[in-house]
Amino acid sequence: xxxxxLVEKPERAPLDRELLVRMHDLMVEARVLEERLIxxxxxxxxxxxxxxxxxxxxxxxxxxxxxxGQGPAFDYxxxxxxxxxxxxxxxxxxxxxxxxxxxxxxxxxSGGRNFAGHFSKRSWNIAPASSPIEVQYAVAPGTxxxxxxxxxxxxxxxxxxxxxxxEGDFASCLVWSxxxxxxxPILIIVTNNKWGISTASDGQHGEKHVAxxxxxFGMRTKTIDGNDPETAYLELKEAIAYVRxxxxxxxxxxxxxRLYGHSSASGANFVTDEVDCLKVMEERLEQxxxxxxxxxxxxxxxxxxxxAEMARQAREEPLPAPETIWNHIYSERK
Amino acid sequence: xxNMAQAIRMALHYAEENLGVTDIFGEDVGxxxxxxxxxxxxxxxxxxxxxxxxxxxxxxMGIAMxxxxxxxxxxxxxxxxxxxxxxxxxxxxxxxxxxxxxxxMVVKTPVGSGIRGSIYHSHSFDATMTHIPGWKVVIPSNPLxxxxxxxxxxxxxxxxxxxxxxxxxxxxxxxxxxxxPDDDRLLSKMIDAPLGDRSKWKAQWxxxxxxxxxxxxGKIVRPGSQVTVVSYGRTLPLCAKAAETLxxxxxxxxVIDLRSLWPYDWExxxxxxxxxxxxxxxxxxxxxxxxxxxxxxxxxxxxxYHLNAAPKLLAGKFLPGIGLADTLEMASVPQLGDILDAIRxxxxxxx
Ligand SMILES: Cc1ncc(C[n+]2csc(CCOP(=O)(O)OP(=O)(O)O)c2C)c(N)n1
Numbered sequence: 001x002x003x004x005x006l007v008e009k010p011e012r013a014p015l016d017r018e019l020l021v022r023m024h025d026l027m028v029e030a031r032v033l034e035e036r037l038i039x040x041x042x043x044x045x046x047x048x049x050x051x052x053x054x055x056x057x058x059x060x061x062x063x064x065x066x067x068x069g070q071g072p073a074f075d076y077x078x079x080x081x082x083x084x085x086x087x088x089x090x091x092x093x094x095x096x097x098x099x100x101x102x103x104x105x106x107x108x109x110s111g112g113r114n115f116a117g118h119f120s121k122r123s124w125n126i127a128p129a130s131s132p133i134e135v136q137y138a139v140a141p142g143t144x145x146x147x148x149x150x151x152x153x154x155x156x157x158x159x160x161x162x163x164x165x166x167e168g169d170f171a172s173c174l175v176w177s178x179x180x181x182x183x184x185p186i187l188i189i190v191t192n193n194k195w196g197i198s199t200a201s202d203g204q205h206g207e208k209h210v211a212x213x214x215x216x217f218g219m220r221t222k223t224i225d226g227n228d229p230e231t232a233y234l235e236l237k238e239a240i241a242y243v244r245x246x247x248x249x250x251x252x253x254x255x256x257x258r259l260y261g262h263s264s265a266s267g268a269n270f271v272t273d274e275v276d277c278l279k280v281m282e283e284r285l286e287q288x289x290x291x292x293x294x295x296x297x298x299x300x301x302x303x304x305x306x307x308a309e310m311a312r313q314a315r316e317e318p319l320p321a322p323e324t325i326w327n328h329i330y331s332e333r334k
Numbered sequence: 335x336x337n338m339a340q341a342i343r344m345a346l347h348y349a350e351e352n353l354g355v356t357d358i359f360g361e362d363v364g365x366x367x368x369x370x371x372x373x374x375x376x377x378x379x380x381x382x383x384x385x386x387x388x389x390x391x392x393x394x395m396g397i398a399m400x401x402x403x404x405x406x407x408x409x410x411x412x413x414x415x416x417x418x419x420x421x422x423x424x425x426x427x428x429x430x431x432x433x434x435x436x437x438x439m440v441v442k443t444p445v446g447s448g449i450r451g452s453i454y455h456s457h458s459f460d461a462t463m464t465h466i467p468g469w470k471v472v473i474p475s476n477p478l479x480x481x482x483x484x485x486x487x488x489x490x491x492x493x494x495x496x497x498x499x500x501x502x503x504x505x506x507x508x509x510x511x512x513x514x515p516d517d518d519r520l521l522s523k524m525i526d527a528p529l530g531d532r533s534k535w536k537a538q539w540x541x542x543x544x545x546x547x548x549x550x551x552g553k554i555v556r557p558g559s560q561v562t563v564v565s566y567g568r569t570l571p572l573c574a575k576a577a578e579t580l581x582x583x584x585x586x587x588x589v590i591d592l593r594s595l596w597p598y599d600w601e602x603x604x605x606x607x608x609x610x611x612x613x614x615x616x617x618x619x620x621x622x623x624x625x626x627x628x629x630x631x632x633x634x635x636x637x638x639y640h641l642n643a644a645p646k647l648l649a650g651k652f653l654p655g656i657g658l659a660d661t662l663e664m665a666s667v668p669q670l671g672d673i674l675d676a677i678r679x680x681x682x683x684x685x
Contacts, residue, residue, distance in 0.1 A: 072400050111432030120431040127399060128431045132419050138388050139420075142396015142404075145357075156396075168416075172389040179384065328429045329468055331436030331491040 015230050017290050023064070023229055024285060025299055027056040027278050030085035032303040033094045036311050037101050037116055038260060038268045045315055046101040049268055051117045052082030054259035055191055057277035058226035061233040062189075063089025065240050066157065068124050072150040076125040076143040078136035078158040081117040082191065083129065090124060095310040104317040105324070112320040134160055134167035137188070141176035144184035153244040159189040162253075163196030165210050177249035178217040185247040187239055188214070191226060193258040197266065214251030226254030227277040229284075335507040336514050336521060339373045341477035342442075342498065343525060344511060345484035346405060348542045350379050353488045357397055359383050360390055360407030366532050370409055371444060371503050375527040376537025387413055391420040391441065395427070398437040403488065408443040410451075411459035411497070418462070424493045425468025440487045440494045445473070446568045446618055447667045448501020453655035455500075456663070458619035460567070463495050464595050464628070470549050471595040473497040475570035477507030479593055482547030490549070499567040512543035552599035554606070558588035561681050562606040564629065565616040566592040569668055573616055576673040585681045595625060600632070607633060611642035612680050618667040621649035643683040648676045 015023075034053040041049040052059055063086035067075045079086065084097055096108040097119075103112040109120045109128075120128035127136065127143070136158055144156035158173065177184045190210045194201050207213060214221035220242060224235040232254065239250045257274035261267055285291040336344065349355040357379055360369075364382040368375030383390055387408055394406035408414040414421075421441075428436045447456040463471050470490060474480035480498075487494040506518070515521050524538040555570070556577045565573045570591050577587040588606050592598055607613045613633055615626035626647040633645045650656075650667040657663065 076400065078396075107432075109432075109434075110430055113432065114430055118430075120434050122431075122434045128427060128435055130423055130430065132423065135392065135420060135423055138392025139396045139399070140392075141389070142393040142398070142402075143400040144396070145393065146397055146400035146402045150400075168388060169392065172384075172386050172392065175384050175386065176389050176393060181381075328431075328433035331428050332433060 014288070015233060020285060020290055023060050023233070024281055024291065024296070026060045026063070026085065026089045027229070027281060028299050029094065029303050030056045030060065030088050031278055032300065032307050033084060033088070033097055034260070036307045037097060038264070040098070040101050040311060041264050041268065046103070046116060048115050048264050049101070050081045050115060050263035052084050054193070054257035054274065054277065055082055055226065056085045057229035057281065058191065058232040058236070058254045058256055059083055059085035060089045061229065061236050062086045062157070064233070065236055066090060067154060070123050070125055072143070072147045073152045073154045074125050075154055076127060076140070076147070076156045078127045078140040078143070078156065079119065079129050080136065080160045081115070081129050083119065083159060084117060087119055087126070092121070094307055095314060098307070098311050098314040099317065102314045102317070103319060104314060105320040106317050111324070133164040134169040136160060137173035138169040140186060141173060141184055144177065144186040145182065148182065148184055148247055155240065155243045156184070156186045157189065158186065159191060162190055162192040162194065162201050162210055163199065163204070165190055165213070166204065174214060174217050174219070174251070178219055183248045185243050186249045187243045188249060188251045190251070190253045191256045192253055193256050195258060195262065197262045209253055211251050211253035214249070219249050219251050221251040221253070223253040223255065226256040227275045227280060229277060229281045335509070335518065336477050336511055337504050337506045338474065338477045338480045338498070339371050339503040340521065340525060341481040341507065341511055342373050342484050343375060343377065344514070344540070344542055345481045346374065346377055347537070347539050348485060348544070349405070349488035350377060352544070353485070354403045355379060355405055355488055356402040357381065357404040359404065361385050361409045363407050368527055369407065371498070371500065372526065373498070373503070374407070376525055376535070387417045388420060391417040391424065394439045394441065395420070395424050395437055398439040399435065403438050405440040405442060405488065408441065410455050411443040411445045412454045412457040414443055414459060421466050421469070425466050427468070428492060429468060436491050437493050438491050440496055442496040442498060444498045444500040444503070446499050446501060447656050447663055448499070448568050450658060450660070450663060451500070451656075452658035456656040458617070458650065459497060460595055460617060461619040461624050463497070464625045468493065469596065470494045471497065472549060472593060473499065473567045473595060474593065475499065475502060475567055475591050476509070478509040478511055478545070479547050479553070479591070481511045482545045483549070483593065485544060486546045486549050489546070494549070497567065501568045502571070512545050513540045515540055547593060550594045550597040550599060552593055552602040553591045554588065554602070555591050556587070556589040558586040558610070560585060560610055560612065561587045561677055562590065562603070562610045562613040563587050563616060563677060564590045564592060564603055564613065566595065567617065569616045569618055569673070572668070572670045572673050576670060576677055579674060580677055580681070585677065587677055587681070603629070603633075604637060607637050608640045611640055612683070614646045614648060614676055614680050616648045616668055616673060616676070618650045620652045621647060622652045624649045642685050643680055646676060646680055648672060
């Protein structure tokens with residue numbers, strides 16, 4: 001009697017050492033940056049904090065896999081306010097985020113006008129993050145449409161939380177991305193931390209997985225563990241490769257943690273009951289003999305010192321002059 | 335002469351060919367219909383979108399971000415209200431990013447009463463739209479201005495809201511659009527989609543020429559010395575007609591077509607009111623927090639000592655909607671008789 005063959009998913013090859021070391025470095029940089037931003041807020045050097053501690057495994061991977069540049073040949077990112085690790089992985093200097101927290105005139109993303117974590121960088125196709133939840137999902141198909149027409153392999157990536165998917169803009173994104181007349185090269189990401197601000201998703205959302213909603217549109221979908229750095233990297237890599245090549249949408253839901261609560265509005269204190277992706281990463285590096293505890297501590301010390309110095313610098317910089325309120329209502333780029 | 339729908343269509347053709355317009359889209363904007371008011375028939379970059387106004391505005395923003403130049407349509411302004419926060423976002427994108435991003439996009443939408451459109455096809459949008467900074471807002475009252483304003487809108491680097499007074503879309507102009515043929519029937523044959531099967535039809539475009547109505551510039555439609563009447567859109571031709579009628583009664587009214595609501599031609603208003611000392615603002619949006627109220631505030635602030643009478647506003651009644659019955663619509667928004675009365679009364683006022 002022959003037994004049915006066991007169909008086993010082959011174990012994915014682990015990521016190579018250099019990549020893991022690089023990811024770890026970026027994750028630490030991002031964590032230290034967010035913790036510094038929180039500290040600045042608590043010390044009165046900013047009015048509000050919101051950011052992405054707990055999402056570093058996923059967000060660093062995303063930044064490392066994006067095709068960076070300006071215009072439709074490159075990837076567009078329509079992000080929400082928890083994306084600092086992606087920006088750092090793309091090569092952004094952390095001082096910009098500190099300047100935005102301190103709302104200095106030198107804030108490169110908004111000139112002192114917007115909250116922390118509200119990045120914008122046109123030269124890298126980073127669309128401006130804005131406060132209204134989910135609007136980026138209505139805008140993103142527009143850049144993807146131009147990319148489809150342009151040819152090449154540039155894609156659009158949009159990110160946001162789970163609670164926001166109740167907004168109509170999420171449905172808009174699913175519909176516009178999968179029109180049979182013109183399916184779009186767009187990676188629709190939902191980082192699911194199981195919370196709105198204080199409202200748990202399980203009381204509000206009957207769908208088993210947010211990603212399942214893509215199935216009705218014939219979209220490829222997947223729900224992944226975004227707290228596992230290797231899973232996050234490999235799943236993102238696969239999803240991005242699919243969208244790049246097939247020029248079709250993919251809905252990816254990543255389960256992530258929220259390690260300092262929603263924002264400064266809810267205290268911004270460390271929570272101990274959620275998985276910490278940086279710990280997961282460090283345990284793995286140690287287990288595999290890639291880095292020692294002492295080496296990892298040295299990475300953290302290096303970033304802590306560097307970012308503390310940047311924060312000191314940002315704190316010295318002037319606020320925007322009052323008369324600048326009139327600047328940039330319209331474009332000066334004619 | 336072309337009507338306003340044909341004029342806008344020709345401007346859009348000009349803009350596709352010469353100004354880099356890449357996408358003209360919205361509900362029923364592409365073939366076979368070419369827009370519920372026929373404004374987008376025969377154009378080469380049109381396409382039909384899902385029935386989703388938020389998606390339409392969002393996608394227009396995205397197209398503009400990625401280097402395209404969209405003209406998006408909201409089928410009736412009555413259905414633009416669920417996009418207000420996206421309009422706000424489009425208007426604040428340049429400012430919020432300290433000039434990093436700008437959005438060269440045009441949104442066009444039919445506005446106002448005049449076609450017995452009942453509660454949801456008669457709204458105006460000028461009062462609400464002029465509350466949203468970062469946009470330019472225009473509204474033509476005749477085909478030639480409609481042509482020139484659309485061409486100017488498609489040259490802008492920032493969002494432009496183009497309001498189409500639906501009562502005027504079928505009205506022929508008195509001035510020729512540069513390049514339009516002399517014969518109206520020929521024009522119709524060239525650019526109006528035929529009835530029946532249109533699948534093989536292609537527009538034959540006349541050799542159109544550039545013509546711009548600069549955004550921010552009004553027009554003195556009729557010069558006068560005793561009363562200034564400032565209007566735009568559907569009520570503008572009524573104001574012009576009223577002024578003609580009243581001339582026979584010895585009332586000499588100056589009529590200004592504002593054409594752009596933001597930025598607007600304050601210098602033209604100022605010069606006129608300094609001359610006449612009396613001003614009536616006329617539009618058909620609801621009168622509470624109406625754009626005309628802003629103009630009155632500015633008139634009082636800056637021109638008080640030139641005034642011989644309190645500045646007046648004639649606008650739509652502050653009602654939840656415009657009722658379908660002819661009697662209801664007539665009673666809800668300014669008509670010729672209301673304008674005649676208002677000008678007469680103002681002209682007769684003595685300090
Ligand atoms: C349209 C809108 N409604 C409400 C808010 C206030 N608000 C800010 S964040 C948030 C919760 C968002 O939760 P989720 O989408 O899951 O994202 P997360 O912050 O958890 O990453 C709310 C209600 C807002 N910013 N925008």
